[in-house]
Amino acid sequence: MNADVIIVGAGAAGIAAAIELQSTNLTFVILEARDRIGGRAYTDRETFAPTRVDLGASWIHSYGPQNILYSFHQSLKSEDTERRMRGTELCLDYDGKRFSHEAIFQARDIYLQIDEHIESYRSSKEAKEDQSIQQIMQAIYDRLVPNSGPVKRLVDLYLSGSEQYDAADFAQLSGKQWGVGAADGGDFWVPSGYGNLIERIAEKHNLPIELNTLVTRIDTTDPERIEITTLNNSSKFYCRRVIITIPLGCLKRETITFQPPLPDWKRQAIDQMGMGLMNKLIIQFPVCFWNEKVASFVHACNERRGRFRFALCLPPPANILIFLVAGSFAHELEVLSDTETIEQIMKFLRQIFPEKTIPDPIHYRLTRWAHDPLSYGSYSYFSVNTGPHTIELLARETSDGRVQWAGEHANIDDGTHQWSYACVHSAFQSGQRAAKTIRSQLCTT
Ligand SMILES: Cc1cc2nc3c(=O)[nH]c(=O)nc-3n(C[C@H](O)[C@H](O)[C@H](O)COP(=O)(O)OP(=O)(O)OC[C@H]3O[C@@H](n4cnc5c(N)ncnc54)[C@H](O)[C@@H]3O)c2cc1C
Numbered sequence: 416m417n418a419d420v421i422i423v424g425a426g427a428a429g430i431a432a433a434i435e436l437q438s439t440n441l442t443f444v445i446l447e448a449r450d451r452i453g454g455r456a457y458t459d460r461e462t463f464a465p466t467r468v469d470l471g472a473s474w475i476h477s478y479g480p481q482n483i484l485y486s487f488h489q490s491l492k493s494e495d496t497e498r499r500m501r502g503t504e505l506c507l508d509y510d511g512k513r514f515s516h517e518a519i520f521q522a523r524d525i526y527l528q529i530d531e532h533i534e535s536y537r538s539s540k541e542a543k544e545d546q547s548i549q550q551i552m553q554a555i556y557d558r559l560v561p562n563s564g565p566v567k568r569l570v571d572l573y574l575s576g577s578e579q580y581d582a583a584d585f586a587q588l589s590g591k592q593w594g595v596g597a598a599d600g601g602d603f604w605v606p607s608g609y610g611n612l613i614e615r616i617a618e619k620h621n622l623p624i625e626l627n628t629l630v631t632r633i634d635t636t637d638p639e640r641i642e643i644t645t646l647n648n649s650s651k652f653y654c655r656r657v658i659i660t661i662p663l664g665c666l667k668r669e670t671i672t673f674q675p676p677l678p679d680w681k682r683q684a685i686d687q688m689g690m691g692l693m694n695k696l697i698i699q700f701p702v703c704f705w706n707e708k709v710a711s712f713v714h715a716c717n718e719r720r721g722r723f724r725f726a727l728c729l730p731p732p733a734n735i736l737i738f739l740v741a742g743s744f745a746h747e748l749e750v751l752s753d754t755e756t757i758e759q760i761m762k763f764l765r766q767i768f769p770e771k772t773i774p775d776p777i778h779y780r781l782t783r784w785a786h787d788p789l790s791y792g793s794y795s796y797f798s799v800n801t802g803p804h805t806i807e808l809l810a811r812e813t814s815d816g817r818v819q820w821a822g823e824h825a826n827i828d829d830g831t832h833q834w835s836y837a838c839v840h841s842a843f844q845s846g847q848r849a850a851k852t853i854r855s856q857l858c859t860t
Pocket residue numbers: 423424425426427428429446447448449452453454455456470471472473474475476628629630631660661662665670671693694695784789790792793794821822823824837838839840842
């Protein structure tokens with residue numbers, strides 16, 4: 416098959432690139448390995464029906480009229496009643512009790528001092544060498560945080576919020592990039608599912624997508640045409656330009672062979688940028704044994720930061736708890752069986768709700784994004800010695816501009832406050848940018 420442009424991957428980046436190409440007279444097709452579109456934005460409609468639950472992205476970050484995905488949501492939202500996640504957030508100690516005001520006050524103060532310390536390292540010109548957040552904060556942490564007790568647990572809880580957001584541990588995260596790329600604005604929970612929204616955007620545009628088509632090789636040796644080999648059909652695809660949107664985790668594992676091999680600078684950027692892990696443990700109960708006005712809870716623990724630290728609570732009739740686990744703890748859980756993980760969660764729930772009789776779950780779904788061969792992780796993070804310059808390399812074209820790169824990890828910093836990475840709208844923006852470049856290369860008007 417021949418096309419002017421082939422887009423590899425039908426996640427947010429691939430779909431955005433295709434929509435952009437529709438305004439040209441170029442022929443194009445998206446090749447997608449899965450039997451569905453959306454990639455890491457995927458809504459499970461079956462397990463908890465009629466409730467829909469996102470297994471990947473669920474919030475439009477920095478939402479508002481400037482965010483194209485929020486604009487799409489507003490124009491397509493017939494089935495959504497607009498709402499953010501409302502309700503209270505509970506903050507629970509390891510045994511389910513509330514913290515005293517005094518402990519909260521003290522812990523906040525210490526947390527702000529640690530945060531300020533990392534921030535001053537980040538902005539100081541002397542800090543030429545990058546270090547992990549763990550290294551930067553160790554001394555001040557040891558000095559300010561008590562060895563045990565509620566204040567320590569609370570400080571750990573506050574700190575682990577950043578680890579959860581970045582889907583990696585402080586020992587891996589770059590101190591120089593602390594807070595970089597976290598665009599302003601609130602988070603909007605897409606009630607009918609972020610994956611569902613992406614599907615509806617694609618449907619509305621009636622995009623040409625070949626599902627179940629795993630790309631294995633991209634050959635740019637011939638200057639006239641690029642040859643694309645797929646696993647499941649003997650015929651090859653030929654094109655003038657290709658846009659690669661497969662996840663950073665797949666690029667790290669070299670799931671596609673490039674001929675000629677990728678230049679060293681590209682390979683190094685792929686190797687250096689971090690691929691984080693965030694998993695969702697979604698559990699449905701026959702009854703709502705928690706206060707149904709509670710929208711989420713955070714939990715402090717004794718042993719180590721960031722275990723079952725955060726759960727979203729969907730009220731009746733859904734009766735669903737969604738735990739978000741990240742970093743090394745998420746990796747540890749991925750290798751356990753479902754039964755072992757559910758046992759851990761039930762033990763945990765019985766510990767924090769000791770006065771309740773908690774029934775066994777009726778349905779559950781546990782994601783394993785690190786073992787998914789079409790993502791190998793959840794989303795990118797700045798590891799030590801990486802930064803926006805690494806994203807610029809990840810996004811930079813190869814093969815004389817015939818190969819364009821997009822995806823959540825390849826959204827170039829445009830110098831505005833709107834810039835972001837590692838999220839659905841960064842993927843979308845990167846796809847638009849790649850397609851615009853091809854339009855400027857191949858179209859005269
Ligand atoms: C648990 C979790 C929670 C998240 N929460 C949020 C959130 O609340 N808000 C937010 O904005 N972001 C969130 N994210 C991140 C967000 O989901 C991603 O940044 C975004 O969806 C990435 O889009 P993409 O197009 O770059 O990649 P993908 O969506 O991964 O698309 C790439 C596509 O390429 C396909 N592919 C891979 N290899 C091949 C191949 N060889 N041949 C053909 N096709 C291939 C894949 O199947 C996939 O469909 C979350 C992610 C996870 C996992």
